[in-house]
Amino acid sequence: AQKITQTQPGMFVQEKEAVTLDCTYDTSDQSYGLFWYKQPSSGEMIFLIYQGSYDEQNATEGRYSLNFQKARKSANLVISASQLGDSAMYFCAMREGNTGNQFYFGTGTSLTVIP
């Protein structure tokens, strides 16, 4: 089974609108971390936001927030007030256990912001 599933290969959003990128995960660990990364066309991987499995509050970082639904094993990324510079690939990732070796990455969602 896939550890991380991103079901939206491509998404479009109007500038200034909010968009939700879906991510579901699969783990039997009680302790894990969830991450979102942005990869613009330049290829660099940029960390956006982190959610720990024991965090009770949804993580927020500026215009990014993580909608963490533990029972559903989902960790959707919400981008508010989309900007043209948000156009990029977005990857959801998980690290199992407190010091798990591997980061498991999803296949990514390509977001295009339309002016």
Add this chain to the structure above:
Amino acid sequence: GAGVSQSPSNKVTEKGKDVELRCDPISGHTALYWYRQSLGQGLEFLIYFQGNSAPDKSGLPSDRFSAERTGGSVSTLTIQRTQQEDSAVYLCASSLVLSSGGAKQYFGPGTRLTVT
């Protein structure tokens, strides 16, 4: 401070040749990861180093792939007898290891390998 650096940024090689890719992690980061990203795809885990522990090589696709990390810092990924399917961007990342598990990875710019 300085981020993760990788060299070369681009490498074109002929099928059958060996290549070495280098990664300089962020100073003080004990964890180092190698990934492969084929065009339009996600990240494929290759290998993980943590301090002096034995590396996790479970992601290496074949015995043509190997990696070393000298002195707990610089790492070299070696691909022997390259094949065309090895063409991809090879990304290196480093991180701290925190008891909270929240340590994020910092990625290098990648090495784009093209095997002709």
